[in-house]
Amino acid sequence: MSDYYETKDLRNFGKITDWNKELGEKFFDYYSTVFEEGHLSSREKSLIALAVAHVVKCPYCIDAYTKDGLQRGITKEEMMEAVHTGAAMEAGANLVHATQMMKKYKKLSH
C-alpha cells in the first residue's frame, strides 16, 4: 500500500487521457465547465468541492481544493465550515436510517 496516495501522483491526473483520449478529454471538458462561474460563483463551487472531497474521502481532492481555496482567498474558517457541512450531511444520511431501525424494531416487537 506504500505507493498509494502519493502527493505527486496528482500531477499525473491529466495523463489518464493517454490510455483513453476520448473519454478522458470528455471528462476534463465537463469538469472544467462545471467549475466555471455560473449561477454559483467559482468560489462557492470550490467550497462545495472541498466538502465533497471530505465526504468521498479523496486525499487528492482534499489537497487540490485546499490549495484552490487558498488561491481564492477563502479563509480557514470558511473551509472548516464547508467540511462540517459535508460531515453533517454524512451524519444526517446515516442517522436518518435510524427511522428504518425504529420502524423495524417496532414491527418486530410485541
Added chain:
Amino acid sequence: MAKKSLKAREKLMAKADEQLKFLNNGIFEDELPTFKEQLSDINQFPLQPNKLEILQINLGYMCNQVCAHCHVDAGPDRKEIMTKSTMKSCLKVIQKTGAHTLDLTGGAPEMNPHFRWFVEEAAKVGIKDFIVRSNLTIIEANKKYKDLPEFFKKHNVHLVSSMPHWTEEKTDHQRGKGVFNKSIRALKRLNEIGYGMPNSTLKLDLVYNPSGAFLPTNQEVMQRDFKEKLIANFDIHFHQLFAITNLPISRFLDYLIASGNYEDYMYNLVEAFNPAAVTNVMCRNTLSVSWDGFLYDCDFNQMLEMKIDSNRKHITEYNEAEIQNRNIKIHQHCYGCTAGAGSSCQGNIT
C-alpha cells in the same frame, strides 16, 4: 517569523549564485523544461525588449519589515542604500528617458535619507506616472514619517502598497505581527486626504501576493473580494488590486525548500506557463536600477545579481537606444511571470 534577513542569518539562499545553482538542478535536470527550452519551443528565445515604458529604481534594501516572502530579502539589518550621487545619475536619465512611468521601490524607499529630495527633483521632470511602492506601515513607524501622506499628495505620487489579505491573521503571518492594523490605519489616513477614493486622481493601488505555496487566482475576482471586505469591515477604499505571483527566489525559495513545497510549486508554475504572457512580460518594457546604480532586466534579476547583457551596465553609462538592443537574461524564476494570467509589478499581463 524571522526578524532578520537571510543575509544576516548567513543562510545559503541569501547568495544569488546558490539560488541559481539550485534552480538549475533537481527537477530541471530531467523532469521539467527549463525556461529557456520553453521559450525556444515558442520561438521567443532570446527574449528581447519592446519599447521601454517603466524605469524602476530600487532606493535600497533597508526596510522596517521582514516579510516572509520578500524577494529582496529586505529588513532593518540591510544597509544597502542608494547614495545622493547615484540618485543624481538617475535624475539625468529620468530627464531624457522615453519611459512614461517612474517606479521607486526598496526595501522601504522612504527610509533612504535622500528619499524626499529625490522625489521632489524627480517630480519636477513631469513624468506621466510616478509610483512609490510604500509598505504602508512606514507611515506609522516613526514620527518623521507621519507626514508622508501629505508629502505624497503634494507631488501627486501614485502609491502601490502590499496587502496580502483582508484578514489580520493572514496579513500578519506574512508581513509581521501588527502589520495589518498599522496598514489599516495608514490606509484610513490616505483615504482621508483623497488617496484611493472613487473618482480621485490620487491613485492608491494594492498588491496581493499569495501567503503560501500557491498561485494567485483571477485578479478581478480578488479585487472584488478585497473591495467588498475592506469597505464592509473598515470603510477603506482603493483603486486597483494587482495580483502578483511569488517568484521562487530569496526568502520565498528558502521557504519552499524548507516546507517541502518546492517541487510542487515549480510543477504548478511550469504547468501554468502561458505563451501569451511572454508577449507582455515585465522585463520587456522595464529597466531596473539597483541601489548601487547597476542595471537589470527586472527587480528579480537584480536580486539574483544578473546584470543586463550589455556593455553599458551602470546608470552612469546609460544609453537607452543601445541598452534596448539587448537580450534579456532569463532563468527558471521567470516561470513566475508567465504563469496563468502572467504577473508583473503592475499585476496581470494578459
